[in-house]
Amino acid sequence: MISRARTTAVAVALAVTAGAAVTVARASDAPATGHDARAAAWTAAWAAAPQRPSAGFRPNWSEAGFDHQTLRQVVRVTEGGDRARVRLSNRYGASPLHIAGATVARTDGTKGAGVERGSVRRLAFGGGRTATVPAGGQLTSDEVGLDLGRFESVTVTLHLAGTTGPATFHAQSFATSYRAQGDHTADTGAGAFKESTESWYYLSGVDVRDSKPHATREAGGHGARSSGHGSRSSGRGGVVLFGDSITDGFASTTDANRRWSDALAERLAKSGAPRPVLNSGIGGNMVLNDSAWYGDKGTGRFLRDALDLPGAKTVVVLEGVNDIGFSETDKPTYKPAPVVSADELVAGHRKLIRAAHDKGLKVIGATLLPLGGSDHYGPRAAAVSDAFNTWVRTSGEYDGYVDLDRALADPADPERLRPAYDSGDHLHPNDAGYRAMARAVDLGTL
Missing domain, CATH: 3.40.50.1110 (SGNH hydrolase)
Known part of the structure; x- marks a missing residue:
């Protein structure tokens, strides 16, 4: 058992990125900090530690990178909210990462690359639909309205229109990610996503906040997958x-x-x-x-x-x-x-x-x-x-x-x-x- 000891702690919050229509992330690991007073309410609901491209124990796409392709990744959040944003990392990239488009959606109830109809949200970065993350940089998207229950699966889709070079990734996801040729960020079906791997690429976090903190919602209250635990933000850190x-x-x-x-x-x-x-x-x-x-x-x-x-x-x-x-x-x-x-x-x-x-x-x-x-x-x-x-x-x-x-x-x-x-x-x-x-x-x- 864990021994009881000091209880002092503080929340560490990262503000939503703000900037020009085409956002360029700073070359540091920390996301850019805006002036939105609501930013303190953000909490990480899912995270993965970035790694440099490498061969790994199973085949992955990190060393080859991506070229005019769409990357779709599924993660499960452990906190609920009605606003979401994503964090992207180019920490180990040798060149700038160009994001031609991105979406976030609730995952379809069946396994695979499908997403729930009506839940697809276009992501913006400082107000623009495209963005560039310099080598060594990190970027946080603008917030979108997306009602998520605790333990609900979320699908993040990135269109990588150019040649990325070797990709910052997380090698062992124990979850399936998908790839399609061309732009399929808005697809709800899985048909175009014919390739798969068990790694995450560029995606380092999904954050949530609740604009109605006193409202109580059922987990996965959209006919989605849930464990039956309430989705209201816990506020405990x-x-x-x-x-x-x-x-x-x-x-x-x-x-x-x-x-x-x-x-x-x-x-x-x-x-x-x-x-x-x-x-x-x-x-x-x-x-x-x-x-x-x-x-x-x-x-x-x-x-x-x-x-x-x-x-x-x-x-x-x-x-x-x-x-x-x-x-x-x-x-x-x-x-x-x-x-x-x-x-x-x-x-x-x-x-x-x-x-x-x-x-x-x-x-x-x-x-x-x-x-x-x-x-x-x-x-x-x-x-x-x-x-x-x-x-x-x-x-x-x-x-x-x-x-x-x-x-x-x-x-x-x-x-x-x-x-x-x-x-x-x-x-x-x-x-x-x-x-x-x-x-x-x-x-x-x-």
Whole structure:
């Protein structure tokens, strides 16, 4: 369970982008800030951490990019509202990204690239229907009126009329994205979208706000998919889960939203205290070292991917298994891997704690899961994991902790995952394991 500790936190909100008819984003990671007093009400309802183009474990389109094509991506929001906007990232682009058109819509109830008729909204950027995001930049759309219930799926469609070059993306989405030739941003049907992949491209966030905060609406109150939990904005601030492939949802069922972030959001809603839960995991990510495949190191991306998300109040950090385990594995994806000590890993986590506190956010630490039998396991990795977990439990440096190690351990062999929670590689949980992680959290501390 998470220990109870400090409760001071502040919401971090990013304002809606304003500017010329054709908006050019700044070259920083932060969205442009306008002067709309309502901007403080924005909260991130979905997020994904950007990565540089790479081959990945499954085929993707990041290295080739796009050329006169339409990209359609489906995500599930964990907060409701009647206004929406999207955030786009060209963080790792080598050239400006030209957006020829964009739409957002409620996803059709059936799986696939179809969207609900009558829900398609044209996105604008500073009043213009086209936009350019410079290399290294980020762009936030203008708001649109779109009534969304908590746990409703949203489809964002981008028309990329020119040649993009290599694309900033999120490698492992565990959700299907679609591509069509030409401009199909306004299509409600799925017929033109004949190609698919399991990655997200350029899309880094969907934010919502409620212009009628005292109105109560049913989740998915448009005949749409819902879990039955009310869609009214919670106002409690977002919970960001920050980490590696376990946070990212590796081995969870594709297109089923069964990551531990999904399970925690659903548990919060069922408890009567709903809050948006945002997933900032990157498969293979490390606290202390950058990787071409696995993203910027955790200490380097923490501000961008966690602390600066609109409305974030609490961050749960689960990271370090790759720092200590890559040197044990014979896989060539990160070689030569540095040998990381417990003291070095703790020092990295202390940087994360200081950064969160400097921004006024509460930060919760998580113990590393059992890794016995996996390709990350060895006597040294086991010893470092044990020492690090002891520090998380006993140091009091985090504002609280969740003991995922004990929650998922096999009672007959605590070095290993419980078989019922093991995806089969002895490192990543399955769907049941991700639900067990969510159950281990003391909701009151969040």
